[in-house]
Amino acid sequence: MKVEFTHKQTAHCENGVVSNLMTYNGFPVSEPMVFGIGSGLLFCYIPILKVNHAPAITYRVMPGQIFKKFAKRVGIKIKKEKFKNPKEAQARLDENLAKNNPVGLQVGVYNLTYFPDEYRFHFNAHNLVVYGKNENTYLISDPIMEEATTLTEKEMEKVRFAKGAFAPKGHIYYPIDFPEELDLKNAIIKGIKQTCKDMLAPVPILGVKGIKYVANLIRKWPKKHGVKKANHYLGQIVRMQEEIGTGGGGFRYIFAAFLQESSDILENPKLLELSKEMTKIGDLWRDFALNASRIYKNRKALQDSYESVAAQLDVISDKEKVFFTKLKKAIK
């Protein structure tokens, strides 16, 4: 009952699931297109939430938002369901596989047996595609893995019913209705507009203002929490920015790739120029990560070094402010 599904590795799981499911249904769409149209790019400091005992900072929108917005903007319909009862959740999954319909699932990472141990944290917003079943084994296309993989029925139940923040509750989703042709042009413009709006939002913890806010937090951390904690927090920022899934530079390179592809589709050369500019900003994020790592590598650090990485973030914030203002004008 295996269906012809092609596993393709992507940087980020949610983009990957959408891109792979779309391709299976006869609408090949690249990862950067999904990310850009779904307005995936963001910067946000989340004050009340702690992840791994450190402040939560995100470089992307909330889980599920990319697919939701992408679907709305290109005109496809998605069926989504959550379950209380694991048996029902499995029955619905098996039904779909019996009909040769690959589906997306939201899962917890902690019990994904094929992940390296070091990456198995209690993170519940991971996404993968199930494209078949052999006896008691599910055939899995996990977008961040190089190859397709498998999970047993028991393992599957555990990852689908992981608990904690963003508990998946057996969340299953798949596209059910497609237009004759995807209206990419309008979708791209809507996606870009929203990203510009979010990044330039007059909210202190969001977008370019959020980057400055975090820069100021970094300046205060060593005095307020001591060097050990300050370094743990700094390491956490770098992990959110660079760990598997962002494609490098906190999603800035994927966004640049999206602008490059969009420049062709919209026949707008300004977007190509802006793509190059975004690549350079991505490089600045990488430099920030590199310098931050020099601080937490030594475990001893002077106030000066925190000041210098904070200053780097200030520069990035200023550049992104100019960038998104130009981008907003470029699609008018």
Place this chain on the structure above:
Amino acid sequence: MKEGEVPQDKSNLESAHFKELCYAVDDDGNYVTTNSTGWNPKTIALDNAIQEINDRIEASKQRVLKGESSPIEYYMELNKMDVPILASYVEMWSWRVKRHFKPSVFKKLSDKVLNKYAEVFEISIAELKKFKE
């Protein structure tokens, strides 16, 4: 980032034989995807985070041995959880879970309650009660 500059440092990904996907620019300025074995700045961050977890596990173990906390806290740390995550797995309020960290309270817990914890930690009630290491 240029395609040739995508870092290929040794990292924890090696143990699982997999490489992650990065976006970079080729010589003609076009975006391409390419695999990376890892990058030191984030490998150090991950190693530090793991060290931090191990320190927490060790510290909680010492607290249990000194009679300052119950084994529930130790197993929570061992499973990389915090109080809200554990509370959601055992379906109790966070304050109740925290209360169960008190050795005096832990001693009086019913097998029914202990079993909830034991199931989540995938150990037996006996193992949970007889904390010796």
